[in-house]
Amino acid sequence: MANRTDLLQGTLDLLVLKTLRLGALHGWGISKRVRQLSNDVLQINQGSLYPALYRLEERALIEAEWGISPEGRKAKFYALTEKGREVLVEERASWRAFSTAVEAVLRAT
Amino acid sequence: MSIWNLFRRRAHEREMDAEMRFHIDMEAAELERAGIDPVEARRRALAAFGGVQRYKEEGHAARGGASLEDIARDVRYSLRSLLRTPGYAAIVVLTLALGIAATTSIFSVANGVLFKRLPYRDPAKLLVVWDGLDAIGVPEAWVTGPEVVRMRTELKTFEGIATIRSNTATIGSTDGAEPEQVPTSMVSANFFQLLGAGPEIGRGFVAGEDAPGAPRVAVLSHRLWTQRYGADRGLVGTQIMVDGAPMTVIGILPERFRYSAQNSLSSASGVPEMYVPFPDTLAGLPPSNHSLGVLARVRADVPTPDAMAELSALGHRLDDTDYSKRGFTFKPVFLQERMVRDVRPALLVLLAAVALLLLIMCANLAVLALVRTARREREITVRRAIGANTGRVARQILTETILLSAAGAAGGTLLGIWTLRALLAMAPAGLPRRSEIGIDVTVLLVMVAVTVVVGIGMGLAPAFHSARADIASVLREKSPSRSGRRVRHTLVLAQLALSMVLLAGTGLLLSSFVRLMHVDPGFNPANVLTIELVAPRSKYAAQRDVFAIVQRYADVLRTVPGVVAVGATSAPPLSANADQSGAYFPGSPTNTGDRRADGILVDNAAATPGYFEAMGISLAGGQGFDDTETDSLARRVTVIDDVLAKRYFPDGRAVGQYMTLDGDSLRIVGVARHVRMYNLQDPGREQLWLPHAYATYRFMIVTVRTKGDPVAIAAAARRAIRRVDADQPIISMRPMTDRIHDSLAERRLVLTLVAAFGGAALLLVALGVYGVTASTVAQRTRELGIRVALGANRGAVVWSVLSEPTRLVGTGLAIGLAGTFAAGRVVERLLYGVRPTDPVTLVAVAFVLLVVALIAGYVPARRATRVDPITALRAD
Numbered sequence: 004m005a006n007r008t009d010l011l012q013g014t015l016d017l018l019v020l021k022t023l024r025l026g027a028l029h030g031w032g033i034s035k036r037v038r039q040l041s042n043d044v045l046q047i048n049q050g051s052l053y054p055a056l057y058r059l060e061e062r063a064l065i066e067a068e069w070g071i072s073p074e075g076r077k078a079k080f081y082a083l084t085e086k087g088r089e090v091l092v093e094e095r096a097s098w099r100a101f102s103t104a105v106e107a108v109l110r111a112t
Numbered sequence: 113m114s115i116w117n118l119f120r121r122r123a124h125e126r127e128m129d130a131e132m133r134f135h136i137d138m139e140a141a142e143l144e145r146a147g148i149d150p151v152e153a154r155r156r157a158l159a160a161f162g163g164v165q166r167y168k169e170e171g172h173a174a175r176g177g178a179s180l181e182d183i184a185r186d187v188r189y190s191l192r193s194l195l196r197t198p199g200y201a202a203i204v205v206l207t208l209a210l211g212i213a214a215t216t217s218i219f220s221v222a223n224g225v226l227f228k229r230l231p232y233r234d235p236a237k238l239l240v241v242w243d244g245l246d247a248i249g250v251p252e253a254w255v256t257g258p259e260v261v262r263m264r265t266e267l268k269t270f271e272g273i274a275t276i277r278s279n280t281a282t283i284g285s286t287d288g289a290e291p292e293q294v295p296t297s298m299v300s301a302n303f304f305q306l307l308g309a310g311p312e313i314g315r316g317f318v319a320g321e322d323a324p325g326a327p328r329v330a331v332l333s334h335r336l337w338t339q340r341y342g343a344d345r346g347l348v349g350t351q352i353m354v355d356g357a358p359m360t361v362i363g364i365l366p367e368r369f370r371y372s373a374q375n376s377l378s379s380a381s382g383v384p385e386m387y388v389p390f391p392d393t394l395a396g397l398p399p400s401n402h403s404l405g406v407l408a409r410v411r412a413d414v415p416t417p418d419a420m421a422e423l424s425a426l427g428h429r430l431d432d433t434d435y436s437k438r439g440f441t442f443k444p445v446f447l448q449e450r451m452v453r454d455v456r457p458a459l460l461v462l463l464a465a466v467a468l469l470l471l472i473m474c475a476n477l478a479v480l481a482l483v484r485t486a487r488r489e490r491e492i493t494v495r496r497a498i499g500a501n502t503g504r505v506a507r508q509i510l511t512e513t514i515l516l517s518a519a520g521a522a523g524g525t526l527l528g529i530w531t532l533r534a535l536l537a538m539a540p541a542g543l544p545r546r547s548e549i550g551i552d553v554t555v556l557l558v559m560v561a562v563t564v565v566v567g568i569g570m571g572l573a574p575a576f577h578s579a580r581a582d583i584a585s586v587l588r589e590k591s592p593s594r595s596g597r598r599v600r601h602t603l604v605l606a607q608l609a610l611s612m613v614l615l616a617g618t619g620l621l622l623s624s625f626v627r628l629m630h631v632d633p634g635f636n637p638a639n640v641l642t643i644e645l646v647a648p649r650s651k652y653a654a655q656r657d658v659f660a661i662v663q664r665y666a667d668v669l670r671t672v673p674g675v676v677a678v679g680a681t682s683a684p685p686l687s688a689n690a691d692q693s694g695a696y697f698p699g700s701p702t703n704t705g706d707r708r709a710d711g712i713l714v715d716n717a718a719a720t721p722g723y724f725e726a727m728g729i730s731l732a733g734g735q736g737f738d739d740t741e742t743d744s745l746a747r748r749v750t751v752i753d754d755v756l757a758k759r760y761f762p763d764g765r766a767v768g769q770y771m772t773l774d775g776d777s778l779r780i781v782g783v784a785r786h787v788r789m790y791n792l793q794d795p796g797r798e799q800l801w802l803p804h805a806y807a808t809y810r811f812m813i814v815t816v817r818t819k820g821d822p823v824a825i826a827a828a829a830r831r832a833i834r835r836v837d838a839d840q841p842i843i844s845m846r847p848m849t850d851r852i853h854d855s856l857a858e859r860r861l862v863l864t865l866v867a868a869f870g871g872a873a874l875l876l877v878a879l880g881v882y883g884v885t886a887s888t889v890a891q892r893t894r895e896l897g898i899r900v901a902l903g904a905n906r907g908a909v910v911w912s913v914l915s916e917p918t919r920l921v922g923t924g925l926a927i928g929l930a931g932t933f934a935a936g937r938v939v940e941r942l943l944y945g946v947r948p949t950d951p952v953t954l955v956a957v958a959f960v961l962l963v964v965a966l967i968a969g970y971v972p973a974r975r976a977t978r979v980d981p982i983t984a985l986r987a988d
Contacts, residue, residue: 030131031138049135049161053128074138079131 015047015055016064017098020083020091023065027082029072030056056081064090136161182504186511194512200484201516204477208520208566209527211473214869216528216551216559217535218466222459223558224549230448231368231548233308237271237416240450241406241423244441248713249797250692252443255406257397259430266426269411269419274303276371276405277390280811282648282841283340284353293646293841294336295383297371298390304331306409307371311363314348322389328359331387334367356650359388368547399434407447420444451544457941458862461617464938468614469869470562475607476876477570479883481513482600485574506575513571514564521563525551528559538864540857573599600887604880605924611873612928612961617935618870619957621863624944628856634787635685636728639676640848641822642684643814643829646841655808661837662804662812666720668832669816674825677817679723681801682809683715684848685787686855690715690799699769700760714756715789715799716773718807724751724784726815727848732757734767734782737803751782752800759798773800791855793944815848822847862942877961878968885917886972896976906977913976917969925958 022028022036033056034047059065064087072078083091136157143153194201229235242252243259255275263273281296304316311331321329330352332341341347351358370383397403410419427442434440445453452459485492492505529551536549576599645665647658662680669678683689695714696707703710723729724736732754750771757766769780789796804812818825826845833840889896892913899909936948946953 029134031135034135049132053132072134074141076134076137077130078134079127 014098015051016059017091017094018045018047019052019055019059019081020064020087020094023081023083023087024091027068027070027080029078029080031078033081059087063087132161182507183511186508187515189508190512190515194516197484200480201519204480204516205520205523207473207477208517209523210872211470211566212521212524212559212562213527213531215466215470215562216525216555217531218462218865219558220528220532220551220555221535221539221549222463223552223555225452225455225543225545226459228545228548228552228554230451230545231309232447234412235448236446237410237412238307238447239408239410239416239420239444240447241273241408242443242445243402244427244439244443245402247438247440248694250713254402255404256399256402257394257404258399260404260406261395262430263406263408263423263426267419267422269414269422271409271411272302272306273300274306274407274409275300275390275394276303276407277403278384278405280646280843281354281386281388282356282646282650283336283386284356284650291839291841292340293843294385296386296388297384298388300392301389303387303407306407309369309371310365312366313345314361314363316363317387317389322392324391324393326389326391328354328357329362329389330354330359331363331365332361333365333383333385334369336385337364354386354388355648370545370547408444455544455858458858461621461862461939461942462865464935465614465617465866465869468610469873470566472607472610472614472873472876474566474569475603475610476880477513477566478573479600479603479880481509481570482574482603483883483887485509509575510568510571514567517563517567517570520566521559525556525559535865538861540854540861573603597887600884601920604877604884604920605927607873607877607880608921608924608961608965609928609931611870611877612925612958613931613935614866614873615870615957615961616928616932616954617939618863618866619953620936620939620943620946620948620950621859621866623946623950623953624942625856625859625863627945628792628859631788631792633685633792633852634729634785635848637848637852638728639818639820639822640727641816641818641826641829641845642848642851643816643833643845644843645812645814645833646843647810647812648841649810651837651839652810658810659805659808662720662814664836665814665833666722668836669814669829672816672825672828672832674819674828675816676819677722677726678814679726680720680804680812680814681717681723681727682804682807682812683717683789684727684813684815684851685789686791686851687813688790690717690789692716692797693774695756695771695773695798695800697756697760697769697771699771701763702760712756712798714773715797716807717789717799717801718804718809718812719751719801720804723801723815724782726817727787728817729784729787732783732785733764734780736782736784737801747803747805748776748778749781749806750778750800750802751784752780753786753798754783755786756798756800757783773802778802792852859942874961874964878964880968881917881921881965882968882972884920885913885969886975888916889913889972889976892976897980900977909977910970910973913973914966914969917965921962921965921969925961928961929954929958 018037019033022033022040028036030049030052034049034052037045037047056065056067060067060081063084065081066084067079067081069077070080136154139157139160140150140153143156144150148156230238232238241255241263243255244251245253260273260275263270267273277298279296279298280293283292283294299317299322301317301319301322304310310316314331316331317329320326332347337343337347347361348364349360349362351360353359365387394404408419408423410416423442423444427440430442431437431440532549532551536546539546645662647661652658652661666678666680669675683691692713693716694711696711697703700710719737721737721739724731731751734751736751737749750773752766752771757764760766761769766780766783770777771780772778784801786795786799788794789799816822816825816829830842830845833842896909896913899912900906932954933949940948
């Protein structure tokens with residue numbers, strides 16, 4: 004159980020960072036963007052999203068600021084920090100290495 | 113960090129609320145756009161989002177460092193669960209409150225008396241110096257004047273040497289009030305300055321004020337100032353009458369000021385009410401007159417051992433020149449050590465006893481906590497099974513016990529304030545440093561530490577246990593696990609062993625006390641009134657006047673109805689007032705010819721005709737003194753005690769022989785029973801009595817033997833004395849039985865307290881054994897029911913249940929017995945007539961414990977035989 008959480012968490016962090024690379028977004032925006040980009044395959048559980056956001060903020064990979072949403076409501080926007088950008092590059096590389104490896108194993112059978 | 117988090121939490125909370133609400137709103141709005149009914153859209157949005165509260169908690173956790181949060185939650189949870197079982201909580205808090213109250217009060221006393229720094233400047237540099245005259249059997253003698261002069265001129269490592277001598281003074285009646293006899297200290301002018309403590313109003317003595325012929329000045333105690341002079345600040349600078357002559361008051365000491373280097377718990381007198389300069393005629397005092405107390409201060413820049421070495425070197429020089437190498441030494445003792453030396457053993461015993469009780473209590477509470485945890489084992493296991501980690505569960509249990517011990521501590525400290533007050537009310541008046549006893553920061557800190565240790569101590573066993581317990585087996589079975597029982601048995605074992613130690617101490621003290629109560633003091637204290645008087649120098653200048661007035665008082669007292677006999681002495685039994693002199697019996701057949709070996713240091717006291725009869729000291733031979741001893745030749749007589757008589761005249765012919773005392777030749781006219789001159793436990797030195805006409809003292813204790821209750825004639829006796837001299841100061845009037853009572857006061861108090869602790873321990877042990885047996889019975893209900901149903905002998909069933917606690921008790925007592933040897937060492941100094949390993953006492957104590965433990969075990973065991981087989985079989 005613990006392992007699965009870790010895997011999801013790592014993946015979720017990567018997805019959040021990637022989504023934010025294109026610009027600041029609020030929580031709901033992030034979940035919607037992931038859904039759209041993955042063609043509704045990946046559904047982010049809100050219960051995981053917000054803790055992940057706070058964790059990333061705590062690690063200084065993203066920063067939050069209150070702003071006004073396009074709908075004219077007060078919302079909290081998250082943006083990638085410089086450190087976040089660097090981590091994203093690393094994480095993407097290691098994810099690619101990981102998925103290539105998994106793919107290679109799967110193909111071998 | 114954690115606290116900061118707690119403060120930040122509210123802000124976070126609001127932000128998270130806003131953020132999540134926004135999310136749900138957006139979700140609902142989108143669903144509405146897809147054509148869903150607004151209410152349904154919101155419901156779905158909420159459902160999709162899930163439990164807001166949990167996400168928020170996880171959000172907090174993600175922010176890190178939320179341990180204070182967890183603690184707050186643990187505390188809330190613990191409070192709720194304790195409120196559900198108020199009986200348990202009440203028992204634990206009450207037990208703890210009593211235990212902590214006992215600890216607080218005893219520790220406060222020990223702290224104030226033994227541990228606290230003396231309220232003087234740099235007290236570690238203060239030494240009390242004695243003359244070591246071991247050669248003649250006086251290990252600590254007062255110092256002589258010439259010795260003090262040599263110390264002052266030859267010692268380089270000391271800042272100063274002060275002299276102190278006790279005295280009494282009559283504060284005169286010119287101010288209209290009744291004359292009052294007060295204990296006085298005559299001190300050198302540098303006394304207050306060396307001590308580094310002194311008057312709070314006015315000033316202390318300055319150099320030159322102790323010069324012979326200097327104006328008479330005095331520093332008064334706070335008590336005297338408030339009680340006699342109504343705390344009038346104008347008193348400083350005015351004159352009062354002391355011993356018939358005016359004396360200027362120059363200072364008032366603060367209430368907390370105390371200086372008494374030689375008090376024991378049981379000596380009630382001796383707190384000086386007035387300090388006056390001791391005229392500095394030290395060089396002229398006789399070199400054989402050991403009469404000065406010496407307080408020395410080591411220079412601040414000199415290590416104390418160096419100063420002691422220099423002092424000891426001077427002692428050796430004096431031994432060579434003045435004492436013909438008989439092994440004279442100076443004996444320096446740290447002031448603090450000396451002050452509390454007499455009470456130290458008693459206080460250490462009390463501390464040890466209360467510590468033992470606290471440990472036993474701790475074990476008892478741990479058992480309680482364990483039982484409680486066992487009852488909640490399923491609940492706890494379920495919590496663990498659904499993912500609570502073991503650390504959290506253990507912490508939860510610890511929180512509960514710490515919470516309980518904190519409540520117990522709060523109650524205990526409050527209760528401790530009362531206990532301490534009661535304790536001080538019971539404590540003998542002469543308890544040194546009494547005014548420094550109180551609940552201060554040290555005491556509170558120690559109590560906080562004790563509380564935390566107790567809290568953790570009682571929680572640790574169940575916490576460990578529950579953390580280890582195997583989830584699957586607990587959920588499957590119903591009975592508590594084996595390891596829980598083992599822990600519990602160990603705790604009960606510890607209780608038994610510790611109680612054995614505590615009760616052995618109690619038993620030894622009790623046995624000593626009983627023996628002391630039956631000591632033959634050498635006199636008959638029943639129906640004796642003692643009246644302490646002093647014949648003031650101002651009124652009775654010549655020795656003959658002193659002798660005459662005491663005789664006069666004896667005469668008038670004989671006329672008081674109900675009086676059987678009257679006498680007077682300078683040193684009644686149990687007073688430690690006797691003087692010491694060197695005695696020699698030239699006519700003794702046991703003499704070896706070596707004068708030094710044949711001589712003996714004896715206690716001597718003055719006595720008037722009728723004293724032996726009045727005090728009930730029986731004569732083994734010859735007679736007491738009679739009135740003819742006013743005659744200058746006839747008064748050179750003495751009455752020796754039977755110890756001296758046996759030693760020097762084993763043939764029984766002491767009466768009529770001559771002896772020399774400090775060079776005077778005296779005829780032995782009688783042999784009296786040896787009396788206990790110091791206290792009941794110490795036989796003391798050999799003793800003899802001298803006629804008051806020969807050895808005249810101003811301070812006399814008139815002894816009146818009465819037909820009935822001696823207190824009944826007290827008023828008449830006082831009137832009779834006042835009729836002779838209306839101004840006669842009477843220091844005290846009390847029955848001799850009071851003095852016996854007082855001389856046992858310290859022991860009685862220590863015994864009472866230790867016995868109370870021992871009783872509490874016994875109760876706790878009984879509860880412990882009861883609990884263990886009861887739980888065994890509960891677990892074996894089914895088996896026992898079946899055995900009873902099959903017709904098993906009831907006795908056999910009881911025994912099968914009892915065999916376990918019996919083994920437990922046996923093992924506990926065996927371990928405890930080993931511990932009693934340690935206890936014996938602690939109480940050793942308080943024992944009388946019984947060795948620390950006294951088999952009778954130890955067996956008796958073990959027997960009492962065994963009986964109590966078996967009764968405690970028998971009650972639930974008997975219940976086992978009454979189990980209805982049907983109920984037993986249905987139990988599961």
